[in-house]
Amino acid sequence: MAEEFTLAPIRRLFKKRGELRVSEGAAEELRRALGEYGLSLAEAAIANASGDGRKTVLERDVAAARKRLLSGGEE
Numbered sequence: 626m627a628e629e630f631t632l633a634p635i636r637r638l639f640k641k642r643g644e645l646r647v648s649e650g651a652a653e654e655l656r657r658a659l660g661e662y663g664l665s666l667a668e669a670a671i672a673n674a675s676g677d678g679r680k681t682v683l684e685r686d687v688a689a690a691r692k693r694l695l696s697g698g699e700e
Contacts, residue, residue, distance in 0.1 A: 629660060635652045635659070638655065639652070665694060666687065666690050667690075669690030669694060670686040670687045670689075671686075672690075
C-alpha cells in the first residue's frame with residue numbers, strides 16, 4: 626500500500642519540521658507507516674458507513690475513524 630505515495634511529499638513532511646537531511650530509508654519507513662495508517666483509517670471509515678447502512682463514505686466517517694484509531698480502540 627505504501628507504493629501509493631511518492632517519496633517527494635514524504636520528504637517534504639520532514640523538511641517542514643526541520644532542516645536535517647532525510648535518508649531514503651527514513652522516507653521509505655514513513656511512507657510505509659503512512660500507508661498502513663491510511664489503510665486502517667479507510668477500513669474503519671468504510672465499516673462506519675456500512676454500519677449505518679450507507680454505500681457512501683462521508684467526511685464524518687473518516688473523522689470518527691481517525692478519532693477511534695488515535696484513541697487506540699473503540700469508542
